[in-house]
Amino acid sequence: MEDAVAVGIEAAARKDEARALFAPLPRHYDLAAALTSFGQDPRWRRAMVRAVGAQQGQRVLDVATGTGLVAAALVRRFRCTVVGVDQSPQMLGRAEAKLREDPMLQRAVTLVRAEAERLPFAGESFDHVTFTYLLRYVEDPAATLSELTRVLKRGGTLACLEFGLPRSQPWRALWHAYTKVGLPAVLRLVSKEWAQTGAFLARSIPSFYARHPLDEQLEMWHAAGMREVRVRRMSLGAGVVMWGQKEGTGPAATAGGARAEMRDLRRGAGEPPSVGGESLPEEQDGCAEAP
Numbered sequence: 001m002e003d004a005v006a007v008g009i010e011a012a013a014r015k016d017e018a019r020a021l022f023a024p025l026p027r028h029y030d031l032a033a034a035l036t037s038f039g040q041d042p043r044w045r046r047a048m049v050r051a052v053g054a055q056q057g058q059r060v061l062d063v064a065t066g067t068g069l070v071a072a073a074l075v076r077r078f079r080c081t082v083v084g085v086d087q088s089p090q091m092l093g094r095a096e097a098k099l100r101e102d103p104m105l106q107r108a109v110t111l112v113r114a115e116a117e118r119l120p121f122a123g124e125s126f127d128h129v130t131f132t133y134l135l136r137y138v139e140d141p142a143a144t145l146s147e148l149t150r151v152l153k154r155g156g157t158l159a160c161l162e163f164g165l166p167r168s169q170p171w172r173a174l175w176h177a178y179t180k181v182g183l184p185a186v187l188r189l190v191s192k193e194w195a196q197t198g199a200f201l202a203r204s205i206p207s208f209y210a211r212h213p214l215d216e217q218l219e220m221w222h223a224a225g226m227r228e229v230r231v232r233r234m235s236l237g238a239g240v241v242m243w244g245q246k247e248g249t250g251p252a253a254t255a256g257g258a259r260a261e262m263r264d265l266r267r268g269a270g271e272p273p274s275v276g277g278e279s280l281p282e283e284q285d286g287c288a289e290a291p
C-alpha cells in the first residue's frame, strides 16, 4: 500500500513537473530542441512524420504538439489537416503565433488545449495520430497509449518520437557525460530555464527507460490494439521513432504476439547483444523506411 502511494506521488509530481517545465520554454523551444539532440531532432521528427504516410485531406491528431513543429511538418508533407493538442497554454500560444505567420498552416491546423490522458474527441475520429516526447511526462504510459489509440481509426497509423539511450557502452557513457555536463552548459547560453531543462532531461530519459524498457513499450503498443509496430533507433539510439497500425477495436494483442514481432525485428537487423535491459535492434538510418 505504501509503495502504491509513493508511486502515485511520484507520478503526480511528474505531471506537475511537466506543466511547470514547459511554461517558460516556448520562446527558444525550436533552437533548444535541436541543441538537446546534438542537432539531430529535426531529422528524427522528419522520419516520424514520414512514417505516418497520410493522404491529402486526411485528419491527423498531433498530441503534445508543443510549438507545432510536427503539426506544421505533417501539413507541409501530406496536405492533411491537423488537430494539435497540448496541456500547456504557453506552448500553444507559441504554436498559435507561428501558425499566424503562414496562411496555409493557419487554415489546416486547429489547436486544442487538453490532456493526452483525456482526449476530448469521439472514438475513431482521426485517420492518424502522432505524439512526440510525451510518455516520459504521463503517470501511466499504457493507459495514455490506449487513449491515443481510442481516437484512431482502424488501419490508421500511430507514430511517435522519443529520446533514447545509445546501446553501446562507450556511446552511452558519452551520452551521460554530454547530458549531465555539456547539455546544461550549452543550454545555459539560451536561458537559465533551459539549463534546468537540460539537467532534467539527463535524469528523465534514463529514468523513463529504467521504468519502461523499449520491449515493454512495444508490448504496451500491442495491448493498446496496435499491429505491425516498428522501432527505428536513430543517431546511435539517441532518438527512437515507433509506429504501427491500429487493428480491431479492443486490447486484442497478447504479450506473446509482441515478443514474436521483436524476434522478427531482431532477425531482420542482425541482433546485437542487448545492453541495459533494452533488447531491440538498432535499425540503421535509411533502413526500415516507413511504409
Ligand SMILES: C[S@@+](CC[C@H](N)C(=O)[O-])C[C@H]1O[C@@H](n2cnc3c(N)ncnc32)[C@H](O)[C@@H]1O
Binding pocket: 018, 022, 033, 045, 063, 064, 065, 066, 067, 068, 069, 070, 085, 086, 087, 088, 091, 114, 115, 116, 117, 131, 132, 133, 134, 137, 138
Ligand atoms: C518536449 S515538448 C514536444 C513538443 C513537440 N511535439 C515537438 O516535436 O517538439 C513536450 C510537450 O508535451 C506536452 N505535454 C506533456 N504532458 C502532456 C499531457 N499529459 N497532455 C498533453 N500535453 C502534454 C508539454 O506541454 C510539451 O508541450
